[in-house]
Amino acid sequence: MIRQATIASVPDSVRCPRCGYDQRGLPAGHRCPECGERCYPGAVLAEINQWVDRTLLNLWSICALQSVGGLCLVLGVVALAAGQPTGVIITIAAGFYVVAATAWFGATVLVAARRRMLPTFMNVTAARRKALRRWLAFDALLCALPPATIWLAGRG
Numbered sequence: 001m002i003r004q005a006t007i008a009s010v011p012d013s014v015r016c017p018r019c020g021y022d023q024r025g026l027p028a029g030h031r032c033p034e035c036g037e038r039c040y041p042g043a044v045l046a047e048i049n050q051w052v053d054r055t056l057l058n059l060w061s062i063c064a065l066q067s068v069g070g071l072c073l074v075l076g077v078v079a080l081a082a083g084q085p086t087g088v089i090i091t092i093a094a095g096f097y098v099v100a101a102t103a104w105f106g107a108t109v110l111v112a113a114r115r116r117m118l119p120t121f122m123n124v125t126a127a128r129r130k131a132l133r134r135w136l137a138f139d140a141l142l143c144a145l146p147p148a149t150i151w152l153a154g155r156g
Contacts, residue, residue, distance in 0.1 A: 014045060048121065052128045055112055059135035062105050066142040069097030073146060094146075102143045109136065 014023045021034040032039055072094035079087030112132070115121060124132075 014039070048124055049128060051115065052124050052132055055108060056128070056131055056135055058104070058108050059132075059139050062101050062108065062139050063135070063142060065097055065101035065104070066139065066145075069094050069101060070142075070145065072097060073149075098143075098146045105139050105143050109140075112136070 015021065016023055016032040016035065016037055016039050018037040019032060019035040021032050023030075023032065023039050026033075026039070029038055029040055031037065072090050076087045076089075076091030076094055079090055081087075
């Protein structure tokens with residue numbers, strides 16, 4: 001049962017890290033017929049999938065940072081509405097959280113977009129690709145909420 005799960009998580013083919021040539025059937029350490037790069041399929045698969053896992057951890061952390069910023073924003077607005085001077089401090093802290101998370105998200109998206117253009121991205125398992133797309137979309141929504149809220153509050 002464990003063997004089936006491991007086999008299902010590995011893509012059908014491994015691409016050359018330099019040119020993207022399908023390395024299926026070639027022995028490990030063999031030179032790529034297209035570009036001459038030595039390809040170790042296990043190392044290529046492990047490296048790109050570990051990178052996706054680190055990116056997913058970054059995206060989860062950005063979500064947590066955005067959530068803290070959103071909570072601080074709500075608490076700051078409530079405190080300001082109640083006439084408490086601490087509301088200003090809480091709202092400023094919320095701004096720092098939101099700006100930091102948005103900058104971190106932007107950097108993560110730029111790196112991910114650049115990395116997706118490499119031939120080795122084809123070696124990422126389907127489950128990881130799906131999780132990466134889902135977290136990128138969710139964090140983009142979280143990054144858009146504070147400015148949208150401020151814009152809507154300014155219109156009213």
